[in-house]
Amino acid sequence: MPEPHIRPATLADEEALAALDRDTWSPLHAVQPRPQPPYEPFFTERSGPREILVAETAGEVVGYLRLGLATPLECNAHVRQIRGLAVADAARGTGVGRALLRAAREEARRQGARRITLRVLGHNAPARALYASEGYAVEGVLPGEFLLAGEYVDDVLMGRSV
Numbered sequence: 001m002p003e004p005h006i007r008p009a010t011l012a013d014e015e016a017l018a019a020l021d022r023d024t025w026s027p028l029h030a031v032q033p034r035p036q037p038p039y040e041p042f043f044t045e046r047s048g049p050r051e052i053l054v055a056e057t058a059g060e061v062v063g064y065l066r067l068g069l070a071t072p073l074e075c076n077a078h079v080r081q082i083r084g085l086a087v088a089d090a091a092r093g094t095g096v097g098r099a100l101l102r103a104a105r106e107e108a109r110r111q112g113a114r115r116i117t118l119r120v121l122g123h124n125a126p127a128r129a130l131y132a133s134e135g136y137a138v139e140g141v142l143p144g145e146f147l148l149a150g151e152y153v154d155d156v157l158m159g160r161s162v
Helices: 011-023 096-110 125-133
Strands: 004-007 052-055 061-069 079-087 116-120 138-150 151-161
Touching: 004 096, 011 052, 011 061, 052 096, 061 096, 079 096, 096 116, 096 125, 116 125, 116 138, 125 151
Parallel strands: 079 116
Antiparallel strands: 004 052, 052 061, 061 079, 116 151, 138 151
16 A cells, blocks of 8 residues: 555545544444444534544545644643544555654644643553554553443553654
8 A cells, every 4th residue: 555645634524534433433442332323523613624634545535633732721732632543444554543643743743732642542452552653651541441342441641742
């Protein structure tokens, strides 16, 4: 698979991003139930295209990363948080996730951030390994934070400097 092209999202990406979001839903990373029709819009007032980086291969959307402020507090404005990362099943293992993480770091740096953080479910070993390989360290664990499919799952907080 060719190297992905990473670009900012536009309003025209909404349908493709929403479909990708639904197609990649998994209990490995989701804390919400599987989406059911009628589907909610992908873009919201809280998170519009300006917070999304899109990965394309051969003109097809194959991934996205949602990057926003960690909190609305001025004293925390130097921190960006990854609030979503999805890669199409057919593009997994081809470097799309890694390219998105690197682009997010560059975007955070461009915005003047000093740190970038994320949260990942404890049982999501593939994502945790990817984040660690890109320099993210575990900075905290909320044990049994979520009850998913009858099992308690840790919420792992990871971060790094930009």
